[in-house]
Amino acid sequence: MKNIVYFDLETRRSAAQVGGWGFAEKMGMSVGVTYSTRDQAYHIYTEDQVEALIEELRTADLVVGYNHIGFDYEVLQAFTFWSIKDVTHNLDICTYMSERLGHRLKLDSIAKVTLGGCSKTADGTDALKWWAEYEKTGNPQLMMDIARYCCFDVKVTMEVHKFGVENGYVLYENKQGEAVKIEVDWQ
16 A cells, blocks of 8 residues: 655744744754554654654655645755655645646645635644743643644645545635636646
């Protein structure tokens, strides 16, 4: 059975805190989440478990994420000496869509119309606030909040991917708020 691993992570620091988006390797990881089709389970990793996360990604038949090659892998690159994108097989839905449309979309603008109203539960700035508060207080509930948010993003990515595989298209919401169909080849 082919093992597809759906993946997302949240960072400890924002782009502004590290000198810009070009310094993603300085952002750190608060939580990384995968969903493995082999295990039929979510796996939650903290930064001290990053080696196990990278190994899961490296051994997957396919890693599916949303901007994971351009961002998440850049964050993880700080924890390994070899190029993660070169040793993994990937479908980056953000990159795939951008190449076809000529502009970037947010995951939410695809999920809302493709999945019938399903949208993200928070955003990355919320996860950064939760991490900052966790660092001050050590309250484990804040780490659970980050993990829950990241798990939901993984689930949304997975459901968008499954829809595209099963139907050969996804929908996205354009700037005018209209649903637009785009064919995909994610077999």
